[in-house]
Amino acid sequence: MVSETGGNQSVERASAVLRAFTPGRPALRVSDVAAEVGLGVSTTSRLLATLEAAELVQRDPVSQLYELGPAVLTMAGIALNNDPIYRQARPVAQRLAWELGLGANVAVRRGSSLFYLLNVEGQLAQKSFSLMGQLNPLHATGMGKSLLLDTTAKQRAELLGAEPLPGFTSHTHTTLDALGTDLTAAAGRGYTTEIEELALGRACIAAPVRDHTGEIAAAISLSGALSAIALDEREAELGALIVEAADTVSIGLGYLGPAHTPSPVRP
Amino acid sequence: MVSETGGNQSVERASAVLRAFTPGRPALRVSDVAAEVGLGVSTTSRLLATLEAAELVQRDPVSQLYELGPAVLTMAGIALNNDPIYRQARPVAQRLAWELGLGANVAVRRGSSLFYLLNVEGQLAQKSFSLMGQLNPLHATGMGKSLLLDTTAKQRAELLGAEPLPGFTSHTHTTLDALGTDLTAAAGRGYTTEIEELALGRACIAAPVRDHTGEIAAAISLSGALSAIALDEREAELGALIVEAADTVSIGLGYLGPAHTPSPVRP
DNA sequence: CATGTCACTTGCGAAATATGCAACTACTAT
DNA sequence: ATAGTAGTTGCATATTTCGCAAGTGACATG
Numbered sequence: 001m002v003s004e005t006g007g008n009q010s011v012e013r014a015s016a017v018l019r020a021f022t023p024g025r026p027a028l029r030v031s032d033v034a035a036e037v038g039l040g041v042s043t044t045s046r047l048l049a050t051l052e053a054a055e056l057v058q059r060d061p062v063s064q065l066y067e068l069g070p071a072v073l074t075m076a077g078i079a080l081n082n083d084p085i086y087r088q089a090r091p092v093a094q095r096l097a098w099e100l101g102l103g104a105n106v107a108v109r110r111g112s113s114l115f116y117l118l119n120v121e122g123q124l125a126q127k128s129f130s131l132m133g134q135l136n137p138l139h140a141t142g143m144g145k146s147l148l149l150d151t152t153a154k155q156r157a158e159l160l161g162a163e164p165l166p167g168f169t170s171h172t173h174t175t176l177d178a179l180g181t182d183l184t185a186a187a188g189r190g191y192t193t194e195i196e197e198l199a200l201g202r203a204c205i206a207a208p209v210r211d212h213t214g215e216i217a218a219a220i221s222l223s224g225a226l227s228a229i230a231l232d233e234r235e236a237e238l239g240a241l242i243v244e245a246a247d248t249v250s251i252g253l254g255y256l257g258p259a260h261t262p263s264p265v266r267p
Numbered sequence: 268m269v270s271e272t273g274g275n276q277s278v279e280r281a282s283a284v285l286r287a288f289t290p291g292r293p294a295l296r297v298s299d300v301a302a303e304v305g306l307g308v309s310t311t312s313r314l315l316a317t318l319e320a321a322e323l324v325q326r327d328p329v330s331q332l333y334e335l336g337p338a339v340l341t342m343a344g345i346a347l348n349n350d351p352i353y354r355q356a357r358p359v360a361q362r363l364a365w366e367l368g369l370g371a372n373v374a375v376r377r378g379s380s381l382f383y384l385l386n387v388e389g390q391l392a393q394k395s396f397s398l399m400g401q402l403n404p405l406h407a408t409g410m411g412k413s414l415l416l417d418t419t420a421k422q423r424a425e426l427l428g429a430e431p432l433p434g435f436t437s438h439t440h441t442t443l444d445a446l447g448t449d450l451t452a453a454a455g456r457g458y459t460t461e462i463e464e465l466a467l468g469r470a471c472i473a474a475p476v477r478d479h480t481g482e483i484a485a486a487i488s489l490s491g492a493l494s495a496i497a498l499d500e501r502e503a504e505l506g507a508l509i510v511e512a513a514d515t516v517s518i519g520l521g522y523l524g525p526a527h528t529p530s531p532v533r534p
Numbered sequence: 535c536a537t538g539t540c541a542c543t544t545g546c547g548a549a550a551t552a553t554g555c556a557a558c559t560a561c562t563a564t
Numbered sequence: 565a566t567a568g569t570a571g572t573t574g575c576a577t578a579t580t581t582c583g584c585a586a587g588t589g590a591c592a593t594g
Contacts, residue, residue: 008317009551010277010581015321018342026349030542040583045543050275054282064541064590068346070377073384074400075285076343079335081396082293091393098365098389110337117340120387122365126358129348133341276580277552297571307554312572331571 010047013039017047018056018068023134027065076132085209085218086117088252092245096222097122100241103223105131105204109147112159114138117218125224139165139179140172142194142206143219149187149208150216153180171196191239195231203229205238207246212254220246277314280306284314285323285335290401294332343399352476352485353384355519359512363489364389367508370490372398373476376414379426381405384485391495406432406446407439409461409473410486413513416454416475417483420447438463458506462498470496472505474513479521487513 020028020036028036034044048066051057058069080086085108093104101122107114116131138144139160148156157176164174173179186192194204206221222229222242231238287295287303295303301311315333318324325336347353352375360371368389374381383398405411406427415423424443431441440446453459461471473488489496489509498505 007320008277008281008313010275011281011314011317012321014275014278014281015318015323015338018323019321019338021342021345023345023348026345031540041542042544042584043582046275046581047278049543050278051282053274054279054286056282056285067349068342070346070382070400071282071286072339072342072346072400073382075288075335075339077383077397077400078288078290078293079337079339080399081290082334086397087395090397091388091395094364094388094393095390097361115337115340116344121358121361123362126361128354128358130344130353130357132347133337133339133344298569308571309555309573310553313552316572 013037013043014047014051017044017051021057021066021068027060027063027067029065033066080117083117084253085211085249088249089209089218089220090118092248093118093220094120096220096241096245097125100222100238101125102229103127105143105221105223106209106218107136107143107147107221108218109138109144110135112138112161114141114144114147114219122224124228136198137166137168140168140194140198142192142204142223143221145179145183145186145192145194146206146208146219146221147216148179148183149192156180168198169196169200173197189239190243193231193235196226201226203231205229205231205235205242207239207242209246209253210250210255212256214255214258217253218249220249280304280310281314281318284311284318288324288333288335294327294330294334296332300333347384350384351520352478352516355516356476356485356487357385359515360385360487361387363487363508363512364392367489367505368392369496370394372410372471372488372490373485374403374410374414374488375485376405376411377402379405379428381408381411381414381486389491392491403465404433404435407435407461407465409459409471409490410488412446412450412453412459412461413473413475413486413488414483415446415450416459418450423447435465436463436467440464456506457510460498460502463493468493470498472496472498472502472509474506474509476513476520477517477522479523481522481525484520485516487516 016037017033020033030045030048031041033048034041048057052059055069055071057066059066089106093106097104097120101124103119103121103125105116106118107116113135116134119131121127136144138148153176156179160176163176167174173182191205191207196202202223203226204221204223206219208216209218209220211217220242222238283304284300287300297312297315298308300315301308315324319326322336322338324333326333356373360373364371364387368391370386370388370392372383373385374383380402381404383401386398388394403411405415420443423446427443430443434441440449458472458474463469469490470493471488471490473486475483476485476487478484487509489505
């Protein structure tokens with residue numbers, strides 16, 4: 001196998017082993033991992049043993065299956081606490097969630113996807129799991145659209161790939177044009193919405209967070225079941241709240257306000 | 268260097284590189300990492316490059332320092348959502364936090380330390396950081412004491428090491444006897460407290476969570492500034508709430524109730 | 535209870551791979 | 565402009581890893 005100059009093959013393989021654990025298959029046998037990463041069973045066994053010693057994976061005492069280990073949580077805690085966006089947004093999101101009883105989420109853009117940093121739930125939107133580290137499409141989520149607010153049509157075409165854009169429900173925008181129209185409308189209001197575009201029965205309202213350079217660095221959103229969030233009645237109210245929350249985070253990141261940044265060209 | 272049979276040296280070194288990033292020093296230069304793990308600079312540079320390709324570390328675009336990368340968050344999300352304790356406890360903790368305005372925390376025992384899975388804050392206890400993956404001493408925290416509730420004096424002696432136990436404030440129990448007395452009193456009530464034992468000005472009330480075998484599998488707690496939690500006035504009220512919350516989680520884990528488990532010997 | 539099967543771990547030699555040195559490049563500060 | 569600092573990369577050596585095949589242990593089946 002031809003690998004990049006300077007890369008360490010064993011470490012590449014070990015990373016591949018770690019990536020074999022996914023949300024859908026979080027506990028695996030040695031041979032499952034071996035098949036997944038395309039390595040021999042013996043090599044995989046040794047790699048897993050080494051990763052286990054580092055507590056990056058652990059073995060379920062009863063099922064004997066390997067799963068991701070506690071060191072992974074420790075590293076994630078360090079990574080989050082080191083991220084200024086997380087530090088600023090966390091209290092804001094928690095407050096939104098408990099004041100409104102909805103879900104509150106924070107995400108950044110990673111490549112052509114939305115990457116969740118944080119989600120918390122209020123009483124009307126209970127979830128028993130974390131979205132941290134998961135990806136979602138940009139064009140079909142409220143936060144994704146907020147992250148796209150400053151982009152030009154050309155940038156979006158490059159970022160989102162060929163049309164039709166992946167559809168998830170009949171409400172998903174599957175053309176760049178439809179998405180552009182939505183974004184243009186949203187730009188004037190300062191917030192984006194998503195009503196059953198990714199999942200039926202769910203809606204979301206989001207706003208962009210800007211950093212000290214004035215660029216959109218993250219998005220924050222309120223989400224919940226269609227009936228809980230009731231956007232048809234409360235869009236104005238929730239829009240004002242999410243924009244204010246986003247602004248609080250932006251200011252915490254050193255954003256100086258629109259007067260200090262050339263307003264982006266949006267044809 | 269003599270390594271364990273079957274261990275992969277490169278992977279061991281890469282794990283050591285990842286461990287070089289700590290809460291206190293989350294962003295490091297190549298030479299910092301090299302010094303920390305005791306490797307040559309060139310080797311460290313190559314290891315970091317490989318880890319960067321896997322997105323386990325990333326480089327701050329401005330400072331050029333390495334820090335832990337997004338893949339770490341993704342793996343942590345998978346690990347958490349795979350953990351039944353986390354899944355059961357998360358909504359319970361969130362509800363406690365927003366109903367009482369205090370901090371709510373969930374931890375398990377890992378070796379002779381407390382290991383945080385989760386913490387959320389209410390309006391009276393705002394924190395801008397996560398404790399996920401961090402360790403705290405068992406003998407000086409409410410949750411730690413809850414995790415020790417079923418232990419015998421002998422087990423505690425083995426687990427906690429030589430006296431005096433590490434003291435953090437003048438209120439920390441530094442002898443096994445004092446700790447044992449505290450635990451005996453707590454066992455009857457079903458909850459443990461911690462009043463300025465780890466940090467001045469802070470207090471906490473915690474209860475043990477049991478799994479389907481009847482063993483203590485985790486602890487859940489309410490915490491906050493001394494004045495916010497006001498244990499002197501509200502201990503009975505908060506004790507009832509935290510015990511109930513712990514019970515909810517226990518039942519979610521399949522706990523069948525004390526009648527189905529031999530009551531532990533507590534001399 | 536014996537036996538067969540399956541999943542995993544380990545010993546060993548061959549061979550691919552990582553390593554450290556030193557040269558080279560990119561910045562920063564003076 | 566220049567010296568110093570930090571990081572990256574080419575290359576030859578030798579250390580380390582790999583895959584095979586045998587060994588171990590658990591579990592189901594006859």
